[in-house]
Amino acid sequence: MSEGDARPADAAARLLSAETLYGIRPLELRARVIAEGVLAGAHRSKRFGSSPDFAEHKVYTPGDDLRHLDWKVLGKIDRNYVRRFEDETQLEVAIIVDTSASMAYAGGARGRYGISKLDAAKSLAAALSFIALARGDSTGVSLFAGRDVDLVPSRAPRQHIAHIAEHLDAARAVGPTDLLGALERASARMRRRGLVILISDLVDAGRAALGPLGVLRRRGCDAIVIHTLDRDELDLPFDGVIRFEDLEGDRVVQVDAPLVRDAYLSELRAFLDEIRSECVRLDVRYALAATDESPVLSLRTALEGASVLLHAEAA
């Protein structure tokens, strides 16, 4: 993506802040708004193929390929319409969302509460689903916590977004994290070339947990890891002595937060570096999505270079 391409997306991100976007109800509409923001910078608004099968007419908008301009319509009614065709190369998009208890964290340091990591993950998953379904890809979502998985089967119709949004809405953050199991199951379900998107805080996930993504890559699938973290987890902006209690276990630690901050940030950097380096090793794209950042920007970062979604194959 060229530098100039980023401008519309940045503008959209500025207009649609995280608070604004996360405040949109219902989730389906929120997904649509986010997706539109993400796609605003792309040259091709949607992925329509170049097969001979005519699909529909569409009012010409800047960015549409002029080769598909219907000159006959222009001649008859003096309006610009482009012709659109069904794509032959349909992807299978699998979105895996972590719903473990640790995803319930919604901030709270210095009295500021934001949205939870799970809500952010839901929004991102819905937006991604919207984008994928809009380009005709078969899209499914799996919500995992421990060994429990809530699976929305992969479907291609656009109306499938409603089904996905319903499931996402109903998801609650409970239980432990079993990332490895979730990815292995997703890997087993992928039958053809596709795209796997993992949205998680990666708590207690070691290098090995991302291993199944490497297997998928070798099978020709694309993979993206969207790492969702709260601003508190990134900065540890607590004051005074705090008794921290584990969201997914019984562990407790009492520390003078300002005194351990440096050490914590150092540990956090090491943890993020480990995740990033593992993603590089597995040739998996990685994006860090802080919950206080605009989901539009987060998604653009995650999908940057992911031509499978943002660029039409025909382009």
Next chain:
Amino acid sequence: MNLAFLAPTLLVGLVAVAVPIAIHLISKRRARRVQFALLELLLRSQKKTARSIRLRELLLLLVRALMVAALAVAIAQPFLEERAARVTTAPLVVIVVLDGSASMQAKPGGGRSLFERARRAALDALRAEPADVRTAALACGGAKEGGVFELSAPTFERARVVQALEDAAAGAYHSSIPACLDRAVAMARAVAGEGERRVLVFSDLAAHALLGARTSENGAGLVVEWRPATETAVPNRAVLSAAVERVATRAGSALSVPFRAAAFGGAAEVEADLLLGGARAARLTLPLSDGRALERRFHADVDARPEGEPITEATVALPADAFSLDDHVTLPVDASGALDVLVVDGAPQALRFQDEVFYLESALDAVRGGRARLRFSTVGAEHVTRAQVAGARVVVLANVGRLEDDVAAAIVEHVQAGAGLLLSMGDQIDVEWMNAKLAPLLPAPLRGSKGQALLDDASVAEVLSLTRMRAEHPLFGALAAQGSVEAVDVPGLARVRTHTLMLVEPSVDRDAIVLARFSNGAPALVERAAAAGKVITLLTTIDRDWSDLAIRPGYVPLMQQAVLYLGGALEDVGPRTVVVGEPRTLRAPTGAVELVVEKPSGARASLPLEAQARSATYKGTDEVGLYRVWSRGDGGDLRERLDERFAVLVHEAESDTRTAAADALASALPQGASARTAGDADKGTKIWPYLLLAAALLLLVEAAVLKKSFS
């Protein structure tokens, strides 16, 4: 070197050290609970930092506890006593000079007086000296006497010197430190031997105490140590002087009270009150500047006051301060300035100019205002009452033949009680009755009238003139030239011609003074004392019947002076104030054998009077306040002399409590003597400033530790 505290009780503040410890413990229990996802990272962080955090917390706890402790100890004002270190060799003699002057009675902060502090410091200093050192004590002023006096000569008996100091008391006198030092030098030089002769001066070191001529005593080898009783000068506001004057007004008379006030140790705007009979009569706001006296005057219309107790005292008062002796001055106020004169007319006439008292009334009528306003009434001899007599300060019996016996007795009693009587002769006089009823008042028994014109003797002049007048007597004060003791010709009276006179028996009372005689040698004007009162007898008529005195120029002033003199209005008592230690001359009435003076504290002193003595000197003015005076006559009865009361004020210099400058201290030293600075004194090295500095540094350390922790 010993550690000591100026305010050891304030060490209780060390309990506050528990506060940071308590905060440290409480803060650990008061942790906020937060549910967190990345607990693993926190656990690892805690393991890494646990040791350094514990150290840092201990360091902070230590710093905070030390900071609180340093502040608590600093408040108790610790210092290092350096006596042992300073005294390298034992001195030959140590002379303690204790300032007992008035200003040492100041009580800064309402606590112990400066004198008490100085004495305590002096006792401490004495006890700290080695036992084989001679010690002595001098006092600069005391409770009963001013000047320098020796409390104890140089001696090895330390207990004696200590006892002398403990018995010493501060007084209201003014004292001079240089004079004390000279005495100390003489005392020190009288001690034979080699070694340091040390003089410790315990004083407030006020600038006024260092004024005074210094003799040329050789102070070589003498070391003077200044031991100030107070670190800072005591601010003082003072009434420096005051007086009470009577001024004539349309309504009568009013009091005018001029006074001087000053502030020392800082300018101040204060309110001065005039208190009459205990109630505030006037108030002035005084903008007092430091060290400069301000003159102001109160006015109070006392005659306009409602009936009640007569005003006998006036007080000029400033707000109370640490030095109370000069906060107010109480002055005596004499009875009303109006002089009531009762004129008893022995020969009233229908035609006024023929009346016996026509000329007298005309003469007295001319007296207006001034120091004494005359208020006279005339009554016929047969109508006089006891009440009228009792209400008059002066009674004039003009050619009165006889009176009711009880009235005559009242007159005698009244005059003996202090009133005045002017007696003039005439054709109505009943000699027998007079000699019988008014004997205690007559200069001598009357013999009868004698007309010169009836004498068939060529050698006897038809008329008599006045001669041998005692010009120094106040009666002739307005007529006689100053300095003439026996003026034969007093202007205005020299040409008086008398043709008839009243003769008296030759045995003139010893209390009587012949003020003038007729040219034949017979007494013409006689004064005698009658207990506390005075009687003047004119042995001719007061009108023109027997003499032409009434039409001579000297008549008006003579009559006025006579009445004013008898009423006590001529007695110029001068200022009614003296300074502590100054003697006061007290006038005694004729016949008094003793004067009794009562101090403000109530203590009484007796002043026996020699025969014929009209005054006595009182020297016991060692208290500040109003002194009362009584006289005791032959009969033994005490009569208060209200017009002899006087006020004793503190010396003006003692009110100036400003501390002397260093050069003043240096110039007060005897020649050749050296001085030690205050830093060498027993008070030692102050530690609290260093503790405060340490507390500030600890605060910085705490801030640095905290900043490092949070950065």
